[in-house]
Amino acid sequence: MTGILDSVNQRTQLVGQNRLELLTFRLNRRQRYGINVFKVKEVLQCPQLTAMPNLHPLIKGVAHIRGQTISVIDMSLATGGRPITDLTNCFIIISEFNRSVQGFLVSSVERIINMNWESILPPPQGAGRSNYLTAVTEIDGELVEILDVEKILDEISPVNTNISGTVLEDLVENGPAVRRVLVADDSTVARKQVQRAIEAIGCECVLVKDGKEAIMKLREMAEQGSIYEQLSLIISDIEMPEMDGYTLTAEIRNDPKLKDLHVILHTSLSGVFNQAMVERVGANAFIPKFNPDELGRAVKGAMPDVPATSA
Template sequence: MSGILDTVNQRTQLVGQNRLELLTFRLMRRQRYGINVFKVKEVLQCPKLTSMPNLHPLVKGVAHIRGQTVSVIDMSLATGGLPINDPENRFIIISEFNRSTQGFLVGSVERIVNMHWEAILPPPEGTGSSNYLTAVTEIDGELVEILDVEKILNEISPVNEEISEEVLSQKPVVEEGGSAPNVVLVADDSSVARRQVKRAVETIGYDVILAHDGRDALNKLQEMAAEGDIYDRLALVISDIEMPEMDGYTLTTEIKKDANLKDLHVVLHSSLSGVFNEAMVQRVGADAFIPKFDPDELSAAVIQAVKGVES
């Protein structure tokens, strides 16, 4: 375990090379799961948990860690399994998602595995919208499931998806059949995130094309470019960073080196936050980075980007 703790914060050099490292863990069953190390702040044996009134049923309790009060979510219970027993002999993964820090109570933590995003695949067809998978991969001949943490967190504490009147008052007038581009392509592997972004963009008057990952997004963009000048239709691209097969950094790089796509405005929109991402935005040539998910901030960025494209 000390090896994991010593190396979790030393893995960011892989980002931008379409590579990642997964921290693998188990809940109460044999099934293995994975989480991107870049989202992991710390792994530690579960400390004493304090129960508080009105906690969500999926929250095991709160822990006081390094001066911060952190909600600890029972990941087995959150994904439809049995609650994790004997928590004092289990582990919590402290992680940052969507501008907040939380702990995920897991049965056991195994090891860190260096992977290529192309080996991370979308969930099999037919798994349905009720599942908590965002991707799957294979390690040592065994299926590893990557959970849609954003979906779990949204069920525990739904985010406000309403756009303020102040922002709505700034939206441009989108005329049907007009000459200005009126379509936004949104790439995200989380069904919750796709729905949130789609709603925000449509509320300010734009049509949305959805892509499930970076590879899907690039294929759609190249198909659009093959049909004619893409700048006549597409206002901008909003992309997640962590996605199966091709991450958002690699997608941006591919867009910027394609002669037919290179002038597209690309906004990276991710639950991965921090100064490091700002540096990566510049490195790959993206035009902006917005942490998930604030409907006003996202909508205002889209409005400003569109105004810049049209000017």
Template sequence: MAGILDSVNQRTQLVGQNRLELLLFKLVGRQRYGINVFKVREVLQCPPLTAIPKRNKYVRGIAHIRGQTISVIDLSLATGGKAIENTKDSFIIIAEYNRSVQGFLVNSVERIININWEAILPPPKGTSGKQSYLTAVTEIDKELVEILDVEKILEEISPSPTVITKELDTQSINTDLGDRLILIADDSAVARNQVKRALESLGVKMHLVNNGREALTYLQDMAKSCSESVTEKVGLLISDIEMPEMDGYTLTAEIKLDPRLKKLHVILHTSLSGVFNQQMVQKVGADDFIAKFNPDELAQSVQKWLHAD
């Protein structure tokens, strides 16, 4: 597992090409799951876990790894399945989500695959129970691979604040926005609602879509009724990066290549973090990058880029 993360240059070659790399793993049973390699710091054999009092029932304990204390979440338990019993023969995926580092306990880790986001599809509508934790699905080697909504899992364990605490000039925001709306693209219902709740206090109009493909189609349709630019009707785009069918990088690149859309400011708002981000933002032409989820930073970025028009 030591070579699980390659060089920055190799990773950034995927940017804007609508591709990603998935680390495949299993929980309890035969079902395969995937996690974006960009979020993975390390994969290692599960070390001894220390139980902590009053811990969330999905947290199996804490591990001391390279001088850092990391909570270890049983992904099977957290998604409604059985607990992973034999932890000493299991693995921990050390990942960085939403400004913090977590350990995800999994039964086994398989390999890394390179895939196009167009092959990543939204989960079937009306999913419930364990399936409600899916953010996307794909097919590899004629088998279904499920991609978990980790943001939903983390939100259930430790809810994020959605209230804006810093004083902002909402009158300025409303004046800059006028009759235009803010477009929000995110495949996670939890993340969409976090953004929605945070910005509602600013009194702005919003339109929410589930992925980059839907966002691009919406903007293209909207631009047809504009005399020059889609910015006549849309003041700003806030987009996740990891989304089925079309990721946020490709969405941004498509927007900047379209004369009717290129003036639109794009904020990439994502749980992805690490050393790659600024290179990615510059490569695709996004205006800003914000790691999830800090409502004050998001609101301040909205104010900044609306005022930049």
């Protein structure tokens, strides 16, 4: 598995084409799961884990990898299954989410699969609020679940969504004339985090679950009148089922009624390729998740660039 991500730099060409690559894995159960390769730093056989006092119950232990101490999360236990007990043949997926690095303990790692985001679908209705899914897809006739890792991480170490006092005071006093922001994110937890930060500065949020729903909502609003009189800006995740944030941005720029909307890409993805992709698709800014002060300042900074009327 050491070479599974050797060609990750070559994979950046998939971004912006509504494509992704999934690394598939299994837990104790037969169910297959997937994670975006761009969130994976390394895959390795489970090293010796060190138990430490007062660790969260979902953390199996810590691993010392390349001079870094990394918390290792039992992904089976975190998603409501039995804990992984036999570590002999298990793997750790080292991943970077929301400006932090952590290890995901899994029973086995399979392969990388090139896919189109249109094949990645929202969880079925009736899955319930307690599920840990952001999306599902089908590979080789088998259902593959894409986990809401942000929800798992938030349960272990909740993110502070409060804008600090001095920043909040400035933002409220100098807020936008049109106080409505469209937020697109497939993670329930992430949508709520952004919503709390945005509503704290006096803005209303329009919440959608993916890029396809976002573009449909925007076009519906544009049919009712100038979009710029209804909306201040868009805050969009990048990884979303059916249509990713890059493709959403490109669709906005290609639509005469939407093309001048201010778009902030707000994502747990990291990497130097992001800035190049932001410029290629025409997004105005890229912000790694999740810093409420930084998000609030970005919202304020967007306002002078948003036209009052549409030509």
